[in-house]
Amino acid sequence: MQIQTDRVAWFEGGDAVCNTQPMVARAWRLILLGPPGVGKGTQAELLCAATRSCHLSTGDVFRAAKGLPECRRSPAIMAAQDAMGRGELVSDETVVEMVRERARCIRCGGGFLLDGFPRTVAQAGALDGMLENESVRLDAVLSYEMPIEEIVGRLSGRRSCPGCKAVYHLTGRPPKQEGLCDHCGTALIQREDDRPESIRVRMAAYEENTRPLADYYRSRGLLIPVSAAGTPDQILQRSLSLLGVPKAAI
Numbered sequence: 001m002q003i004q005t006d007r008v009a010w011f012e013g014g015d016a017v018c019n020t021q022p023m024v025a026r027a028w029r030l031i032l033l034g035p036p037g038v039g040k041g042t043q044a045e046l047l048c049a050a051t052r053s054c055h056l057s058t059g060d061v062f063r064a065a066k067g068l069p070e071c072r073r074s075p076a077i078m079a080a081q082d083a084m085g086r087g088e089l090v091s092d093e094t095v096v097e098m099v100r101e102r103a104r105c106i107r108c109g110g111g112f113l114l115d116g117f118p119r120t121v122a123q124a125g126a127l128d129g130m131l132e133n134e135s136v137r138l139d140a141v142l143s144y145e146m147p148i149e150e151i152v153g154r155l156s157g158r159r160s161c162p163g164c165k166a167v168y169h170l171t172g173r174p175p176k177q178e179g180l181c182d183h184c185g186t187a188l189i190q191r192e193d194d195r196p197e198s199i200r201v202r203m204a205a206y207e208e209n210t211r212p213l214a215d216y217y218r219s220r221g222l223l224i225p226v227s228a229a230g231t232p233d234q235i236l237q238r239s240l241s242l243l244g245v246p247k248a249a250i
């Protein structure tokens with residue numbers, strides 16, 4: 001499946017503009033919730049191809065900044081990368097500022113799929129303010145659910161493309177050519193925070209900070225729980241049917 005947009009505005013922030021223009025019949029504005037490794041990034045890629053909305057992952061922005069020379073990395077970005085390597089959350093202040101610098105993506109007429117943001121109740125409050133400023137309304141919050149023990153197997157076999165950010169699994173979703181991205185041919189890597197000690201810290205941070213967001217969005221009538229069992233395509237079909245995306249749009 002092709003990745004729909006180049007996401008330049010999301011990765012660079014500020015005045016940067018995407019090279020590809022959104023062409024959608026309906027702009028979907030969604031949030032993906034769920035524990036680390038449940039498959040949010042995988043579903044984001046598939047859902048974006050189905051709805052033509054744009055995948056906005058905060059983790060992808062922090063990881064992409066790692067490729068910059070040290071002189072171009074701000075102290076806030078360096079602190080964020082240290083926290084990520086340990087599996088801890090980046091401070092609300094840094095994350096919210098980073099998303100504010102990308103408000104263009106929130107108001108984009110092509111819609112969006114937020115993956116990894118918000119992650120705390122404070123971030124959700126800040127996002128509400130941004131959406132109000134931009135006169136944009138969320139359609140739904142998809143909350144992917146699966147027992148933690150099953151998720152750890154997904155994380156240990158994950159391989160990611162540092163170029164276009166596509167996600168693979170050694171056995172569950174292998175690339176066509178071993179070690180290389182199907183979309184752009186870049187050599188795949190294993191993420192630094194997929195080490196067992198970082199995974200434990202990430203799961204604890206999720207339980208403490210992110211799980212309460214389900215109640216936050218349930219009370220606003222936006223939460224849609226989705227079982228994350230099965231193949232990526234089965235989960236995609238489940239998600240689309242719960243959203244009521246017409247088959248003709250896929």
Ligand code: AP5
Pocket residue numbers: 034035036037038039040041042043057058059060062083084085087088089090091092095115116117118119120123154155157158159167168169170172173193202228229230231232235
């Ligand atoms: P982030 O990049 O957001 O990572 P995460 O939430 O920990 O989620 P992951 O990317 O690990 O997993 P995923 O659910 O996307 O699963 P995936 O699709 O890859 O954040 C990383 C870090 O950045 C955080 O720890 C934090 O430090 C920082 N950060 C980012 N945003 C922040 C914020 N807002 N506030 C504070 N800090 C922030 O799938 C996993 C594997 O499973 C893959 O190999 C995949 O191929 C495989 N798989 C997927 N679906 C299936 C399936 N159905 N069957 C079998 N295998 C599958």
